[in-house]
Amino acid sequence: MTSSEPHQSILDKPFVLDLFAGPGGLDVAGHTHDIPSLGIEWDKNACLTRYAAGLDTLHADVSAVRRDYFESLPPEINVLAGGPPCQTYSVAGHGAGRQALEKVKKYIERLMAGDSDQDVDKKLATLPDPRTALVLEPLRYAIQATRSPRREHRPYDVIVLEQVPAVAPLWEHYAKVLKETGLPDGTKYEVVVGILDTETYGVPQTRSRAVLIARREGLGKPSLPGPTHRSYDAKEWNRMSGMSEPDRVHQPTLHDGTTESGSDPHLPLWRSMEYALAEPVGSHPGRRTPFLVRSNYGSSGNPGRRGVRTDRQPATTVTGRISRFVVFEPVDEKDENIVQEGPRFSMNEAGMLQSFPPDYPWSGRAQAQQVGNAVPPLFGAHLLSAALGLGKPDPEVLRKPWQPATTEQRAKLRSNGCGAADTCTDRCPRPEDQVPPPSSVRPRKGKKATPK
Template sequence: MTSAAPHQSIVDRPFVLDLFAGPGGLDVAGHALDIPSLGIEWDRSACLTRYAAGLETLHADVSAVRRDAFESLPPEINVLAGGPPCQTYSVAGHGAGREALKKVEWYIDRLIAGDSDEEIDEDLKKFSNDQRTALVLEPLRYAIQATRSPNRANRPYDVIVLEQVPTVAPVWDHYAKVLMETGLPDRDRTKYDVVVDVLATETYGVPQTRSRAVLIARRRGLGKPELPEATHRAYEPKGWNRRNAPAEGRVHQPTLDEKPAPEAEERQGKTDRDLPSWRSMGDVLRDRVGTHPGRTTPFLVRSNYGSSGNPGRRGVRTDQQPAATVTGRISRFVVFEHLDENIVHEGARFSMNEAGMLQSFPPDYPWSGTAQAQQVGNAVPPAFGMHLLSAALGLPVPDTKVLRKPWPAATDEQRAKLRSHGCGAADTCTDRCPHPKDQVPPRSSRPRKKVSVK
């Protein structure tokens, strides 16, 4: 799967190191852009999916690789990417959230000041929940470690691309501040030009409403980075109704009450009126492709979960709307087939193939292992990833249509080779693979409220 767009990258031969790589969303994006990548992922099932998809992978703890095996990473890597797992608390919230953000900023400042890894690791052990704090620090620690690596001739990364849920935006803001104003603690005090914002993935052709906090940084001298330009209209739940739903293959003309907020227009560089409609669930799932039989009957989807914290995006949606945010609970979404005005019955729930397609993964992506719905929900939408990487590297706006073709699964021989590299054996995990019980932080530090049953 390749893109027709010519390469005009700001760096020669971009090569991505994808931290917290999950089942491969950003790697699939790189593959579609002809950009090689290496992903580090500790979850066994996500690694099985990656091997089945033919993606270069290390089944490892990101922190352990930095401490013990950084010199074994390919020295030609020049793009650092990743989305460290978000905290169980909101770093932008009140009370404990604000305190947690101050703690994260304190560690960031210490790293930039050149404090030793040993001192910081020792301090991290003293605080509860700091396993997650440590993970959100890893992209910066990798950026610093690159400047201390003999294997790389102490060469810093040229480009950094990070994404996470919107509540992590304050952390990215502090990353941006220190990278622009202070620089890395190397001999040259390497600085970066950085942009940070919260973007809506449906404005990049992803058939769901999902907001992500993104950071794009370029080493100073490579040109100022810009956010990816929107290619589709934002979904406005208050302005949508069936009468103005876009017909397939036709640009939707918004009504006056659908006009986007001025700041959204300014950020996108053009008004929503100039863009085609967001992609709907029906656009993606209607036609037969690969092993997907197609959903030709109009349907409704009921979700009890919100969408990126916006209650207005919760509830029932039709096949003519984008999906609500795809999470690990996607398999619980109830799908009703709408036969006519008066007859509705429950139909088949989304398969993992369909759930992946709503995340913009190619049809027939080889989801493997356990907790597949969680893998889908945690992944970076590949179409969004294509836009992030293209903007970060100065490439043309990508053609995400390449993601609509079925994904070719790796052969048994290819899987064995990838797993030998990633796990240490062709058909199993080894002692060097991480143990989940040692890697997963507590889900929450808050005690559960006791519920009386009457």
């Protein structure tokens, strides 16, 4: 990816290992920088999307790879990245992870003290929701790298992690032990942690993420990426909604030099859904008709970020329920309050609201869930830029249609990732082995499960 600023990566040849890689958000970010990556992903459908997109992938359980196949990973990998599953920490989930925060912090300390994997695994097995323990996998990979003969016991140079805001206390604890205690071999890192809003990096949706960027000592102190756009604030929008476009852009500032949202007034406004979807590109026909979107989801825990938005606003957080968002279009040009239901977002459009390139080849089933679970590529590009000392990314690169893999390329990628060119094999995770069971069959608090 090009940048208006001269830059030089702190690493000669960055190579990213993307844990819990999903359909490829961080990998797309890396590819726009010409940074190779290898993703590990459990979900078969997300892997089908990754193969179709031409992304190197292992269809595997992250924990199993660490335990049993770590030595098969390319030894030149020097950047560890990941966004562990967020369901147990998300405000939209059951909250098992939020309830176990203090326990997980203790497991972090035990790992850094050099406790054996077997002892830690026995303790982790007692957690009510096994997915809660997955937030420890990046740390366990960092430790395993220092124990790897094939890597000559070389630690990762850079670590980049992102999760829902509720995980921020764990990232802070990660930072504390990485800086003060160090890995069991003595390796220490300079670390920065923060909660960032994706719309302040040009992503056309409001989405808050807790991020951690770490660099091995000697590679310089990392910093969080600087924002490129103002943050979205519902009250500020209500005040601006009746203004003309020039007035909105040049809104008045407060005495301290900020806007009501706390943003730098010299930055441009956030990107809107109109910016992302209005113009035709690739197979996307364009949404030139103004529209309203109604959603009760995707608020990042902030009630002011849900409800109805116009195409001149950023989308609410794109979740796995994006296909349920109801889109309304005006019926009467003279009265914008008279509307009728229009076509809902296609998966291509949903991906574009996540900042995926147009025509990204969403494949398999549960595509809306894939889109919602992904790291927004433009946000990921800013994280990688900050982590590696690169200039700010050019968002226009991600607005060009994605070129999918050829049939032959897909077959080769799946052979490498699954063990066969056209199917999964015994080495792939089985959907029926995924734990815990779906929430629809879990008893709700205070109720007993119906005997079967």
